[in-house]
Amino acid sequence: MQPAGAAADAERLARASRRLLEHYPAENWWPSRSRFEVMVGAVLVQNTRWANVHRAIASLRAQRLLRPEALAAAGLSQLSEVIKPAGCQSVKAVRLAHLATGVVQAGGMRGLARQSSHALRALLRGWHGVGEETADAILLYGFSRPVFIADNYARRWLVRMGLFDAGSGVAAYARCRHYAEGHLGWNTGGYQALHAAIVLHGQQHCARQARCEGCTLNEYCDFIKQ
DNA sequence: AACCAGGAGACAT
DNA sequence: ATGTCTCATGGT
Numbered sequence: 001m002q003p004a005g006a007a008a009d010a011e012r013l014a015r016a017s018r019r020l021l022e023h024y025p026a027e028n029w030w031p032s033r034s035r036f037e038v039m040v041g042a043v044l045v046q047n048t049r050w051a052n053v054h055r056a057i058a059s060l061r062a063q064r065l066l067r068p069e070a071l072a073a074a075g076l077s078q079l080s081e082v083i084k085p086a087g088c089q090s091v092k093a094v095r096l097a098h099l100a101t102g103v104v105q106a107g108g109m110r111g112l113a114r115q116s117s118h119a120l121r122a123l124l125r126g127w128h129g130v131g132e133e134t135a136d137a138i139l140l141y142g143f144s145r146p147v148f149i150a151d152n153y154a155r156r157w158l159v160r161m162g163l164f165d166a167g168s169g170v171a172a173y174a175r176c177r178h179y180a181e182g183h184l185g186w187n188t189g190g191y192q193a194l195h196a197a198i199v200l201h202g203q204q205h206c207a208r209q210a211r212c213e214g215c216t217l218n219e220y221c222d223f224i225k226q
Numbered sequence: 227a228a229c230c231a232g233g234a235g236a237c238a239t
Numbered sequence: 240a241t242g243t244c245t246c247a248t249g250g251t
Contacts, residue, residue, distance in 0.1 A: 045231090045233090047247085048231055048249080049230090050232065052231085052248095052250075084248090087249045088246080089249095090248090091248090130234085131233060131235080132234090133232085133233065134233070134234080149232090151233085152233085153232080167242080169240075169241050170241090196232090
């Protein structure tokens with residue numbers, strides 16, 4: 001059993017999450033034609049707007065590079081040129097190369113799909129350029145695993161609601177994810193929609209302030225808190 | 227021209 | 240272990 005108060009926190013979190021979903025019903029949040037494309041997109045979208053990522057992916061598709069073997073065989077300079085619209089191309093080209101090579105060495109997408117979520121996350125995290133958030137995005141949207149993405153938006157949201165403050169850093173990310181998963185216990189579809197809603201809310205409201213006070217849409221944030 | 231973007235990794239406490 | 244700084248680049 002969970003300690004006293006945990007049940008109340010779980011209910012608050014669940015209620016707030018439901019309200020978020022009602023007001024930010026994101027559809028087609030992560031468009032993709034294949035699991036590998038999700039993996040590629042997860043790297044390209046790092047610190048980047050999706051609109052720019054979309055162009056880079058279209059470019060990759062035109063070059064027939066949206067397959068692990070082809071991507072792994074591509075040269076860095078070519079790759080860098082193709083993904084340019086997504087920005088930070090020299091960095092991301094290297095990361096994509098590691099990603100593609102990793103997929104091939106892991107036995108392709110089929111080999112990856114056989115892994116447990118825990119094993120898969122550990123494997124992905126071992127690849128250069130795949131951090132906590134990117135790994136979880138791949139798990140959630142690429143491999144349909146029930147994972148709560150504890151990104152900056154999610155962490156800030158939880159802190160503002162006074163529910164949970166994990167601090168910062170890699171370990172803090174895991175603590176936050178465990179907290180949310182432990183209190184929500186949702187399925188994959190739920191976490192997919194929730195992540196989208198959290199990001200949309202975070203982008204539109206009090207994006208940079210430490211607290212909701214002073215936010216021009218404070219009433220909305222208070223509404224979410226109920 | 228400044229500032230942000232659907233972070234990651236290195237580095238210093 | 241945890242918190243902070245740096246990197247890298249297109250778009251607004």
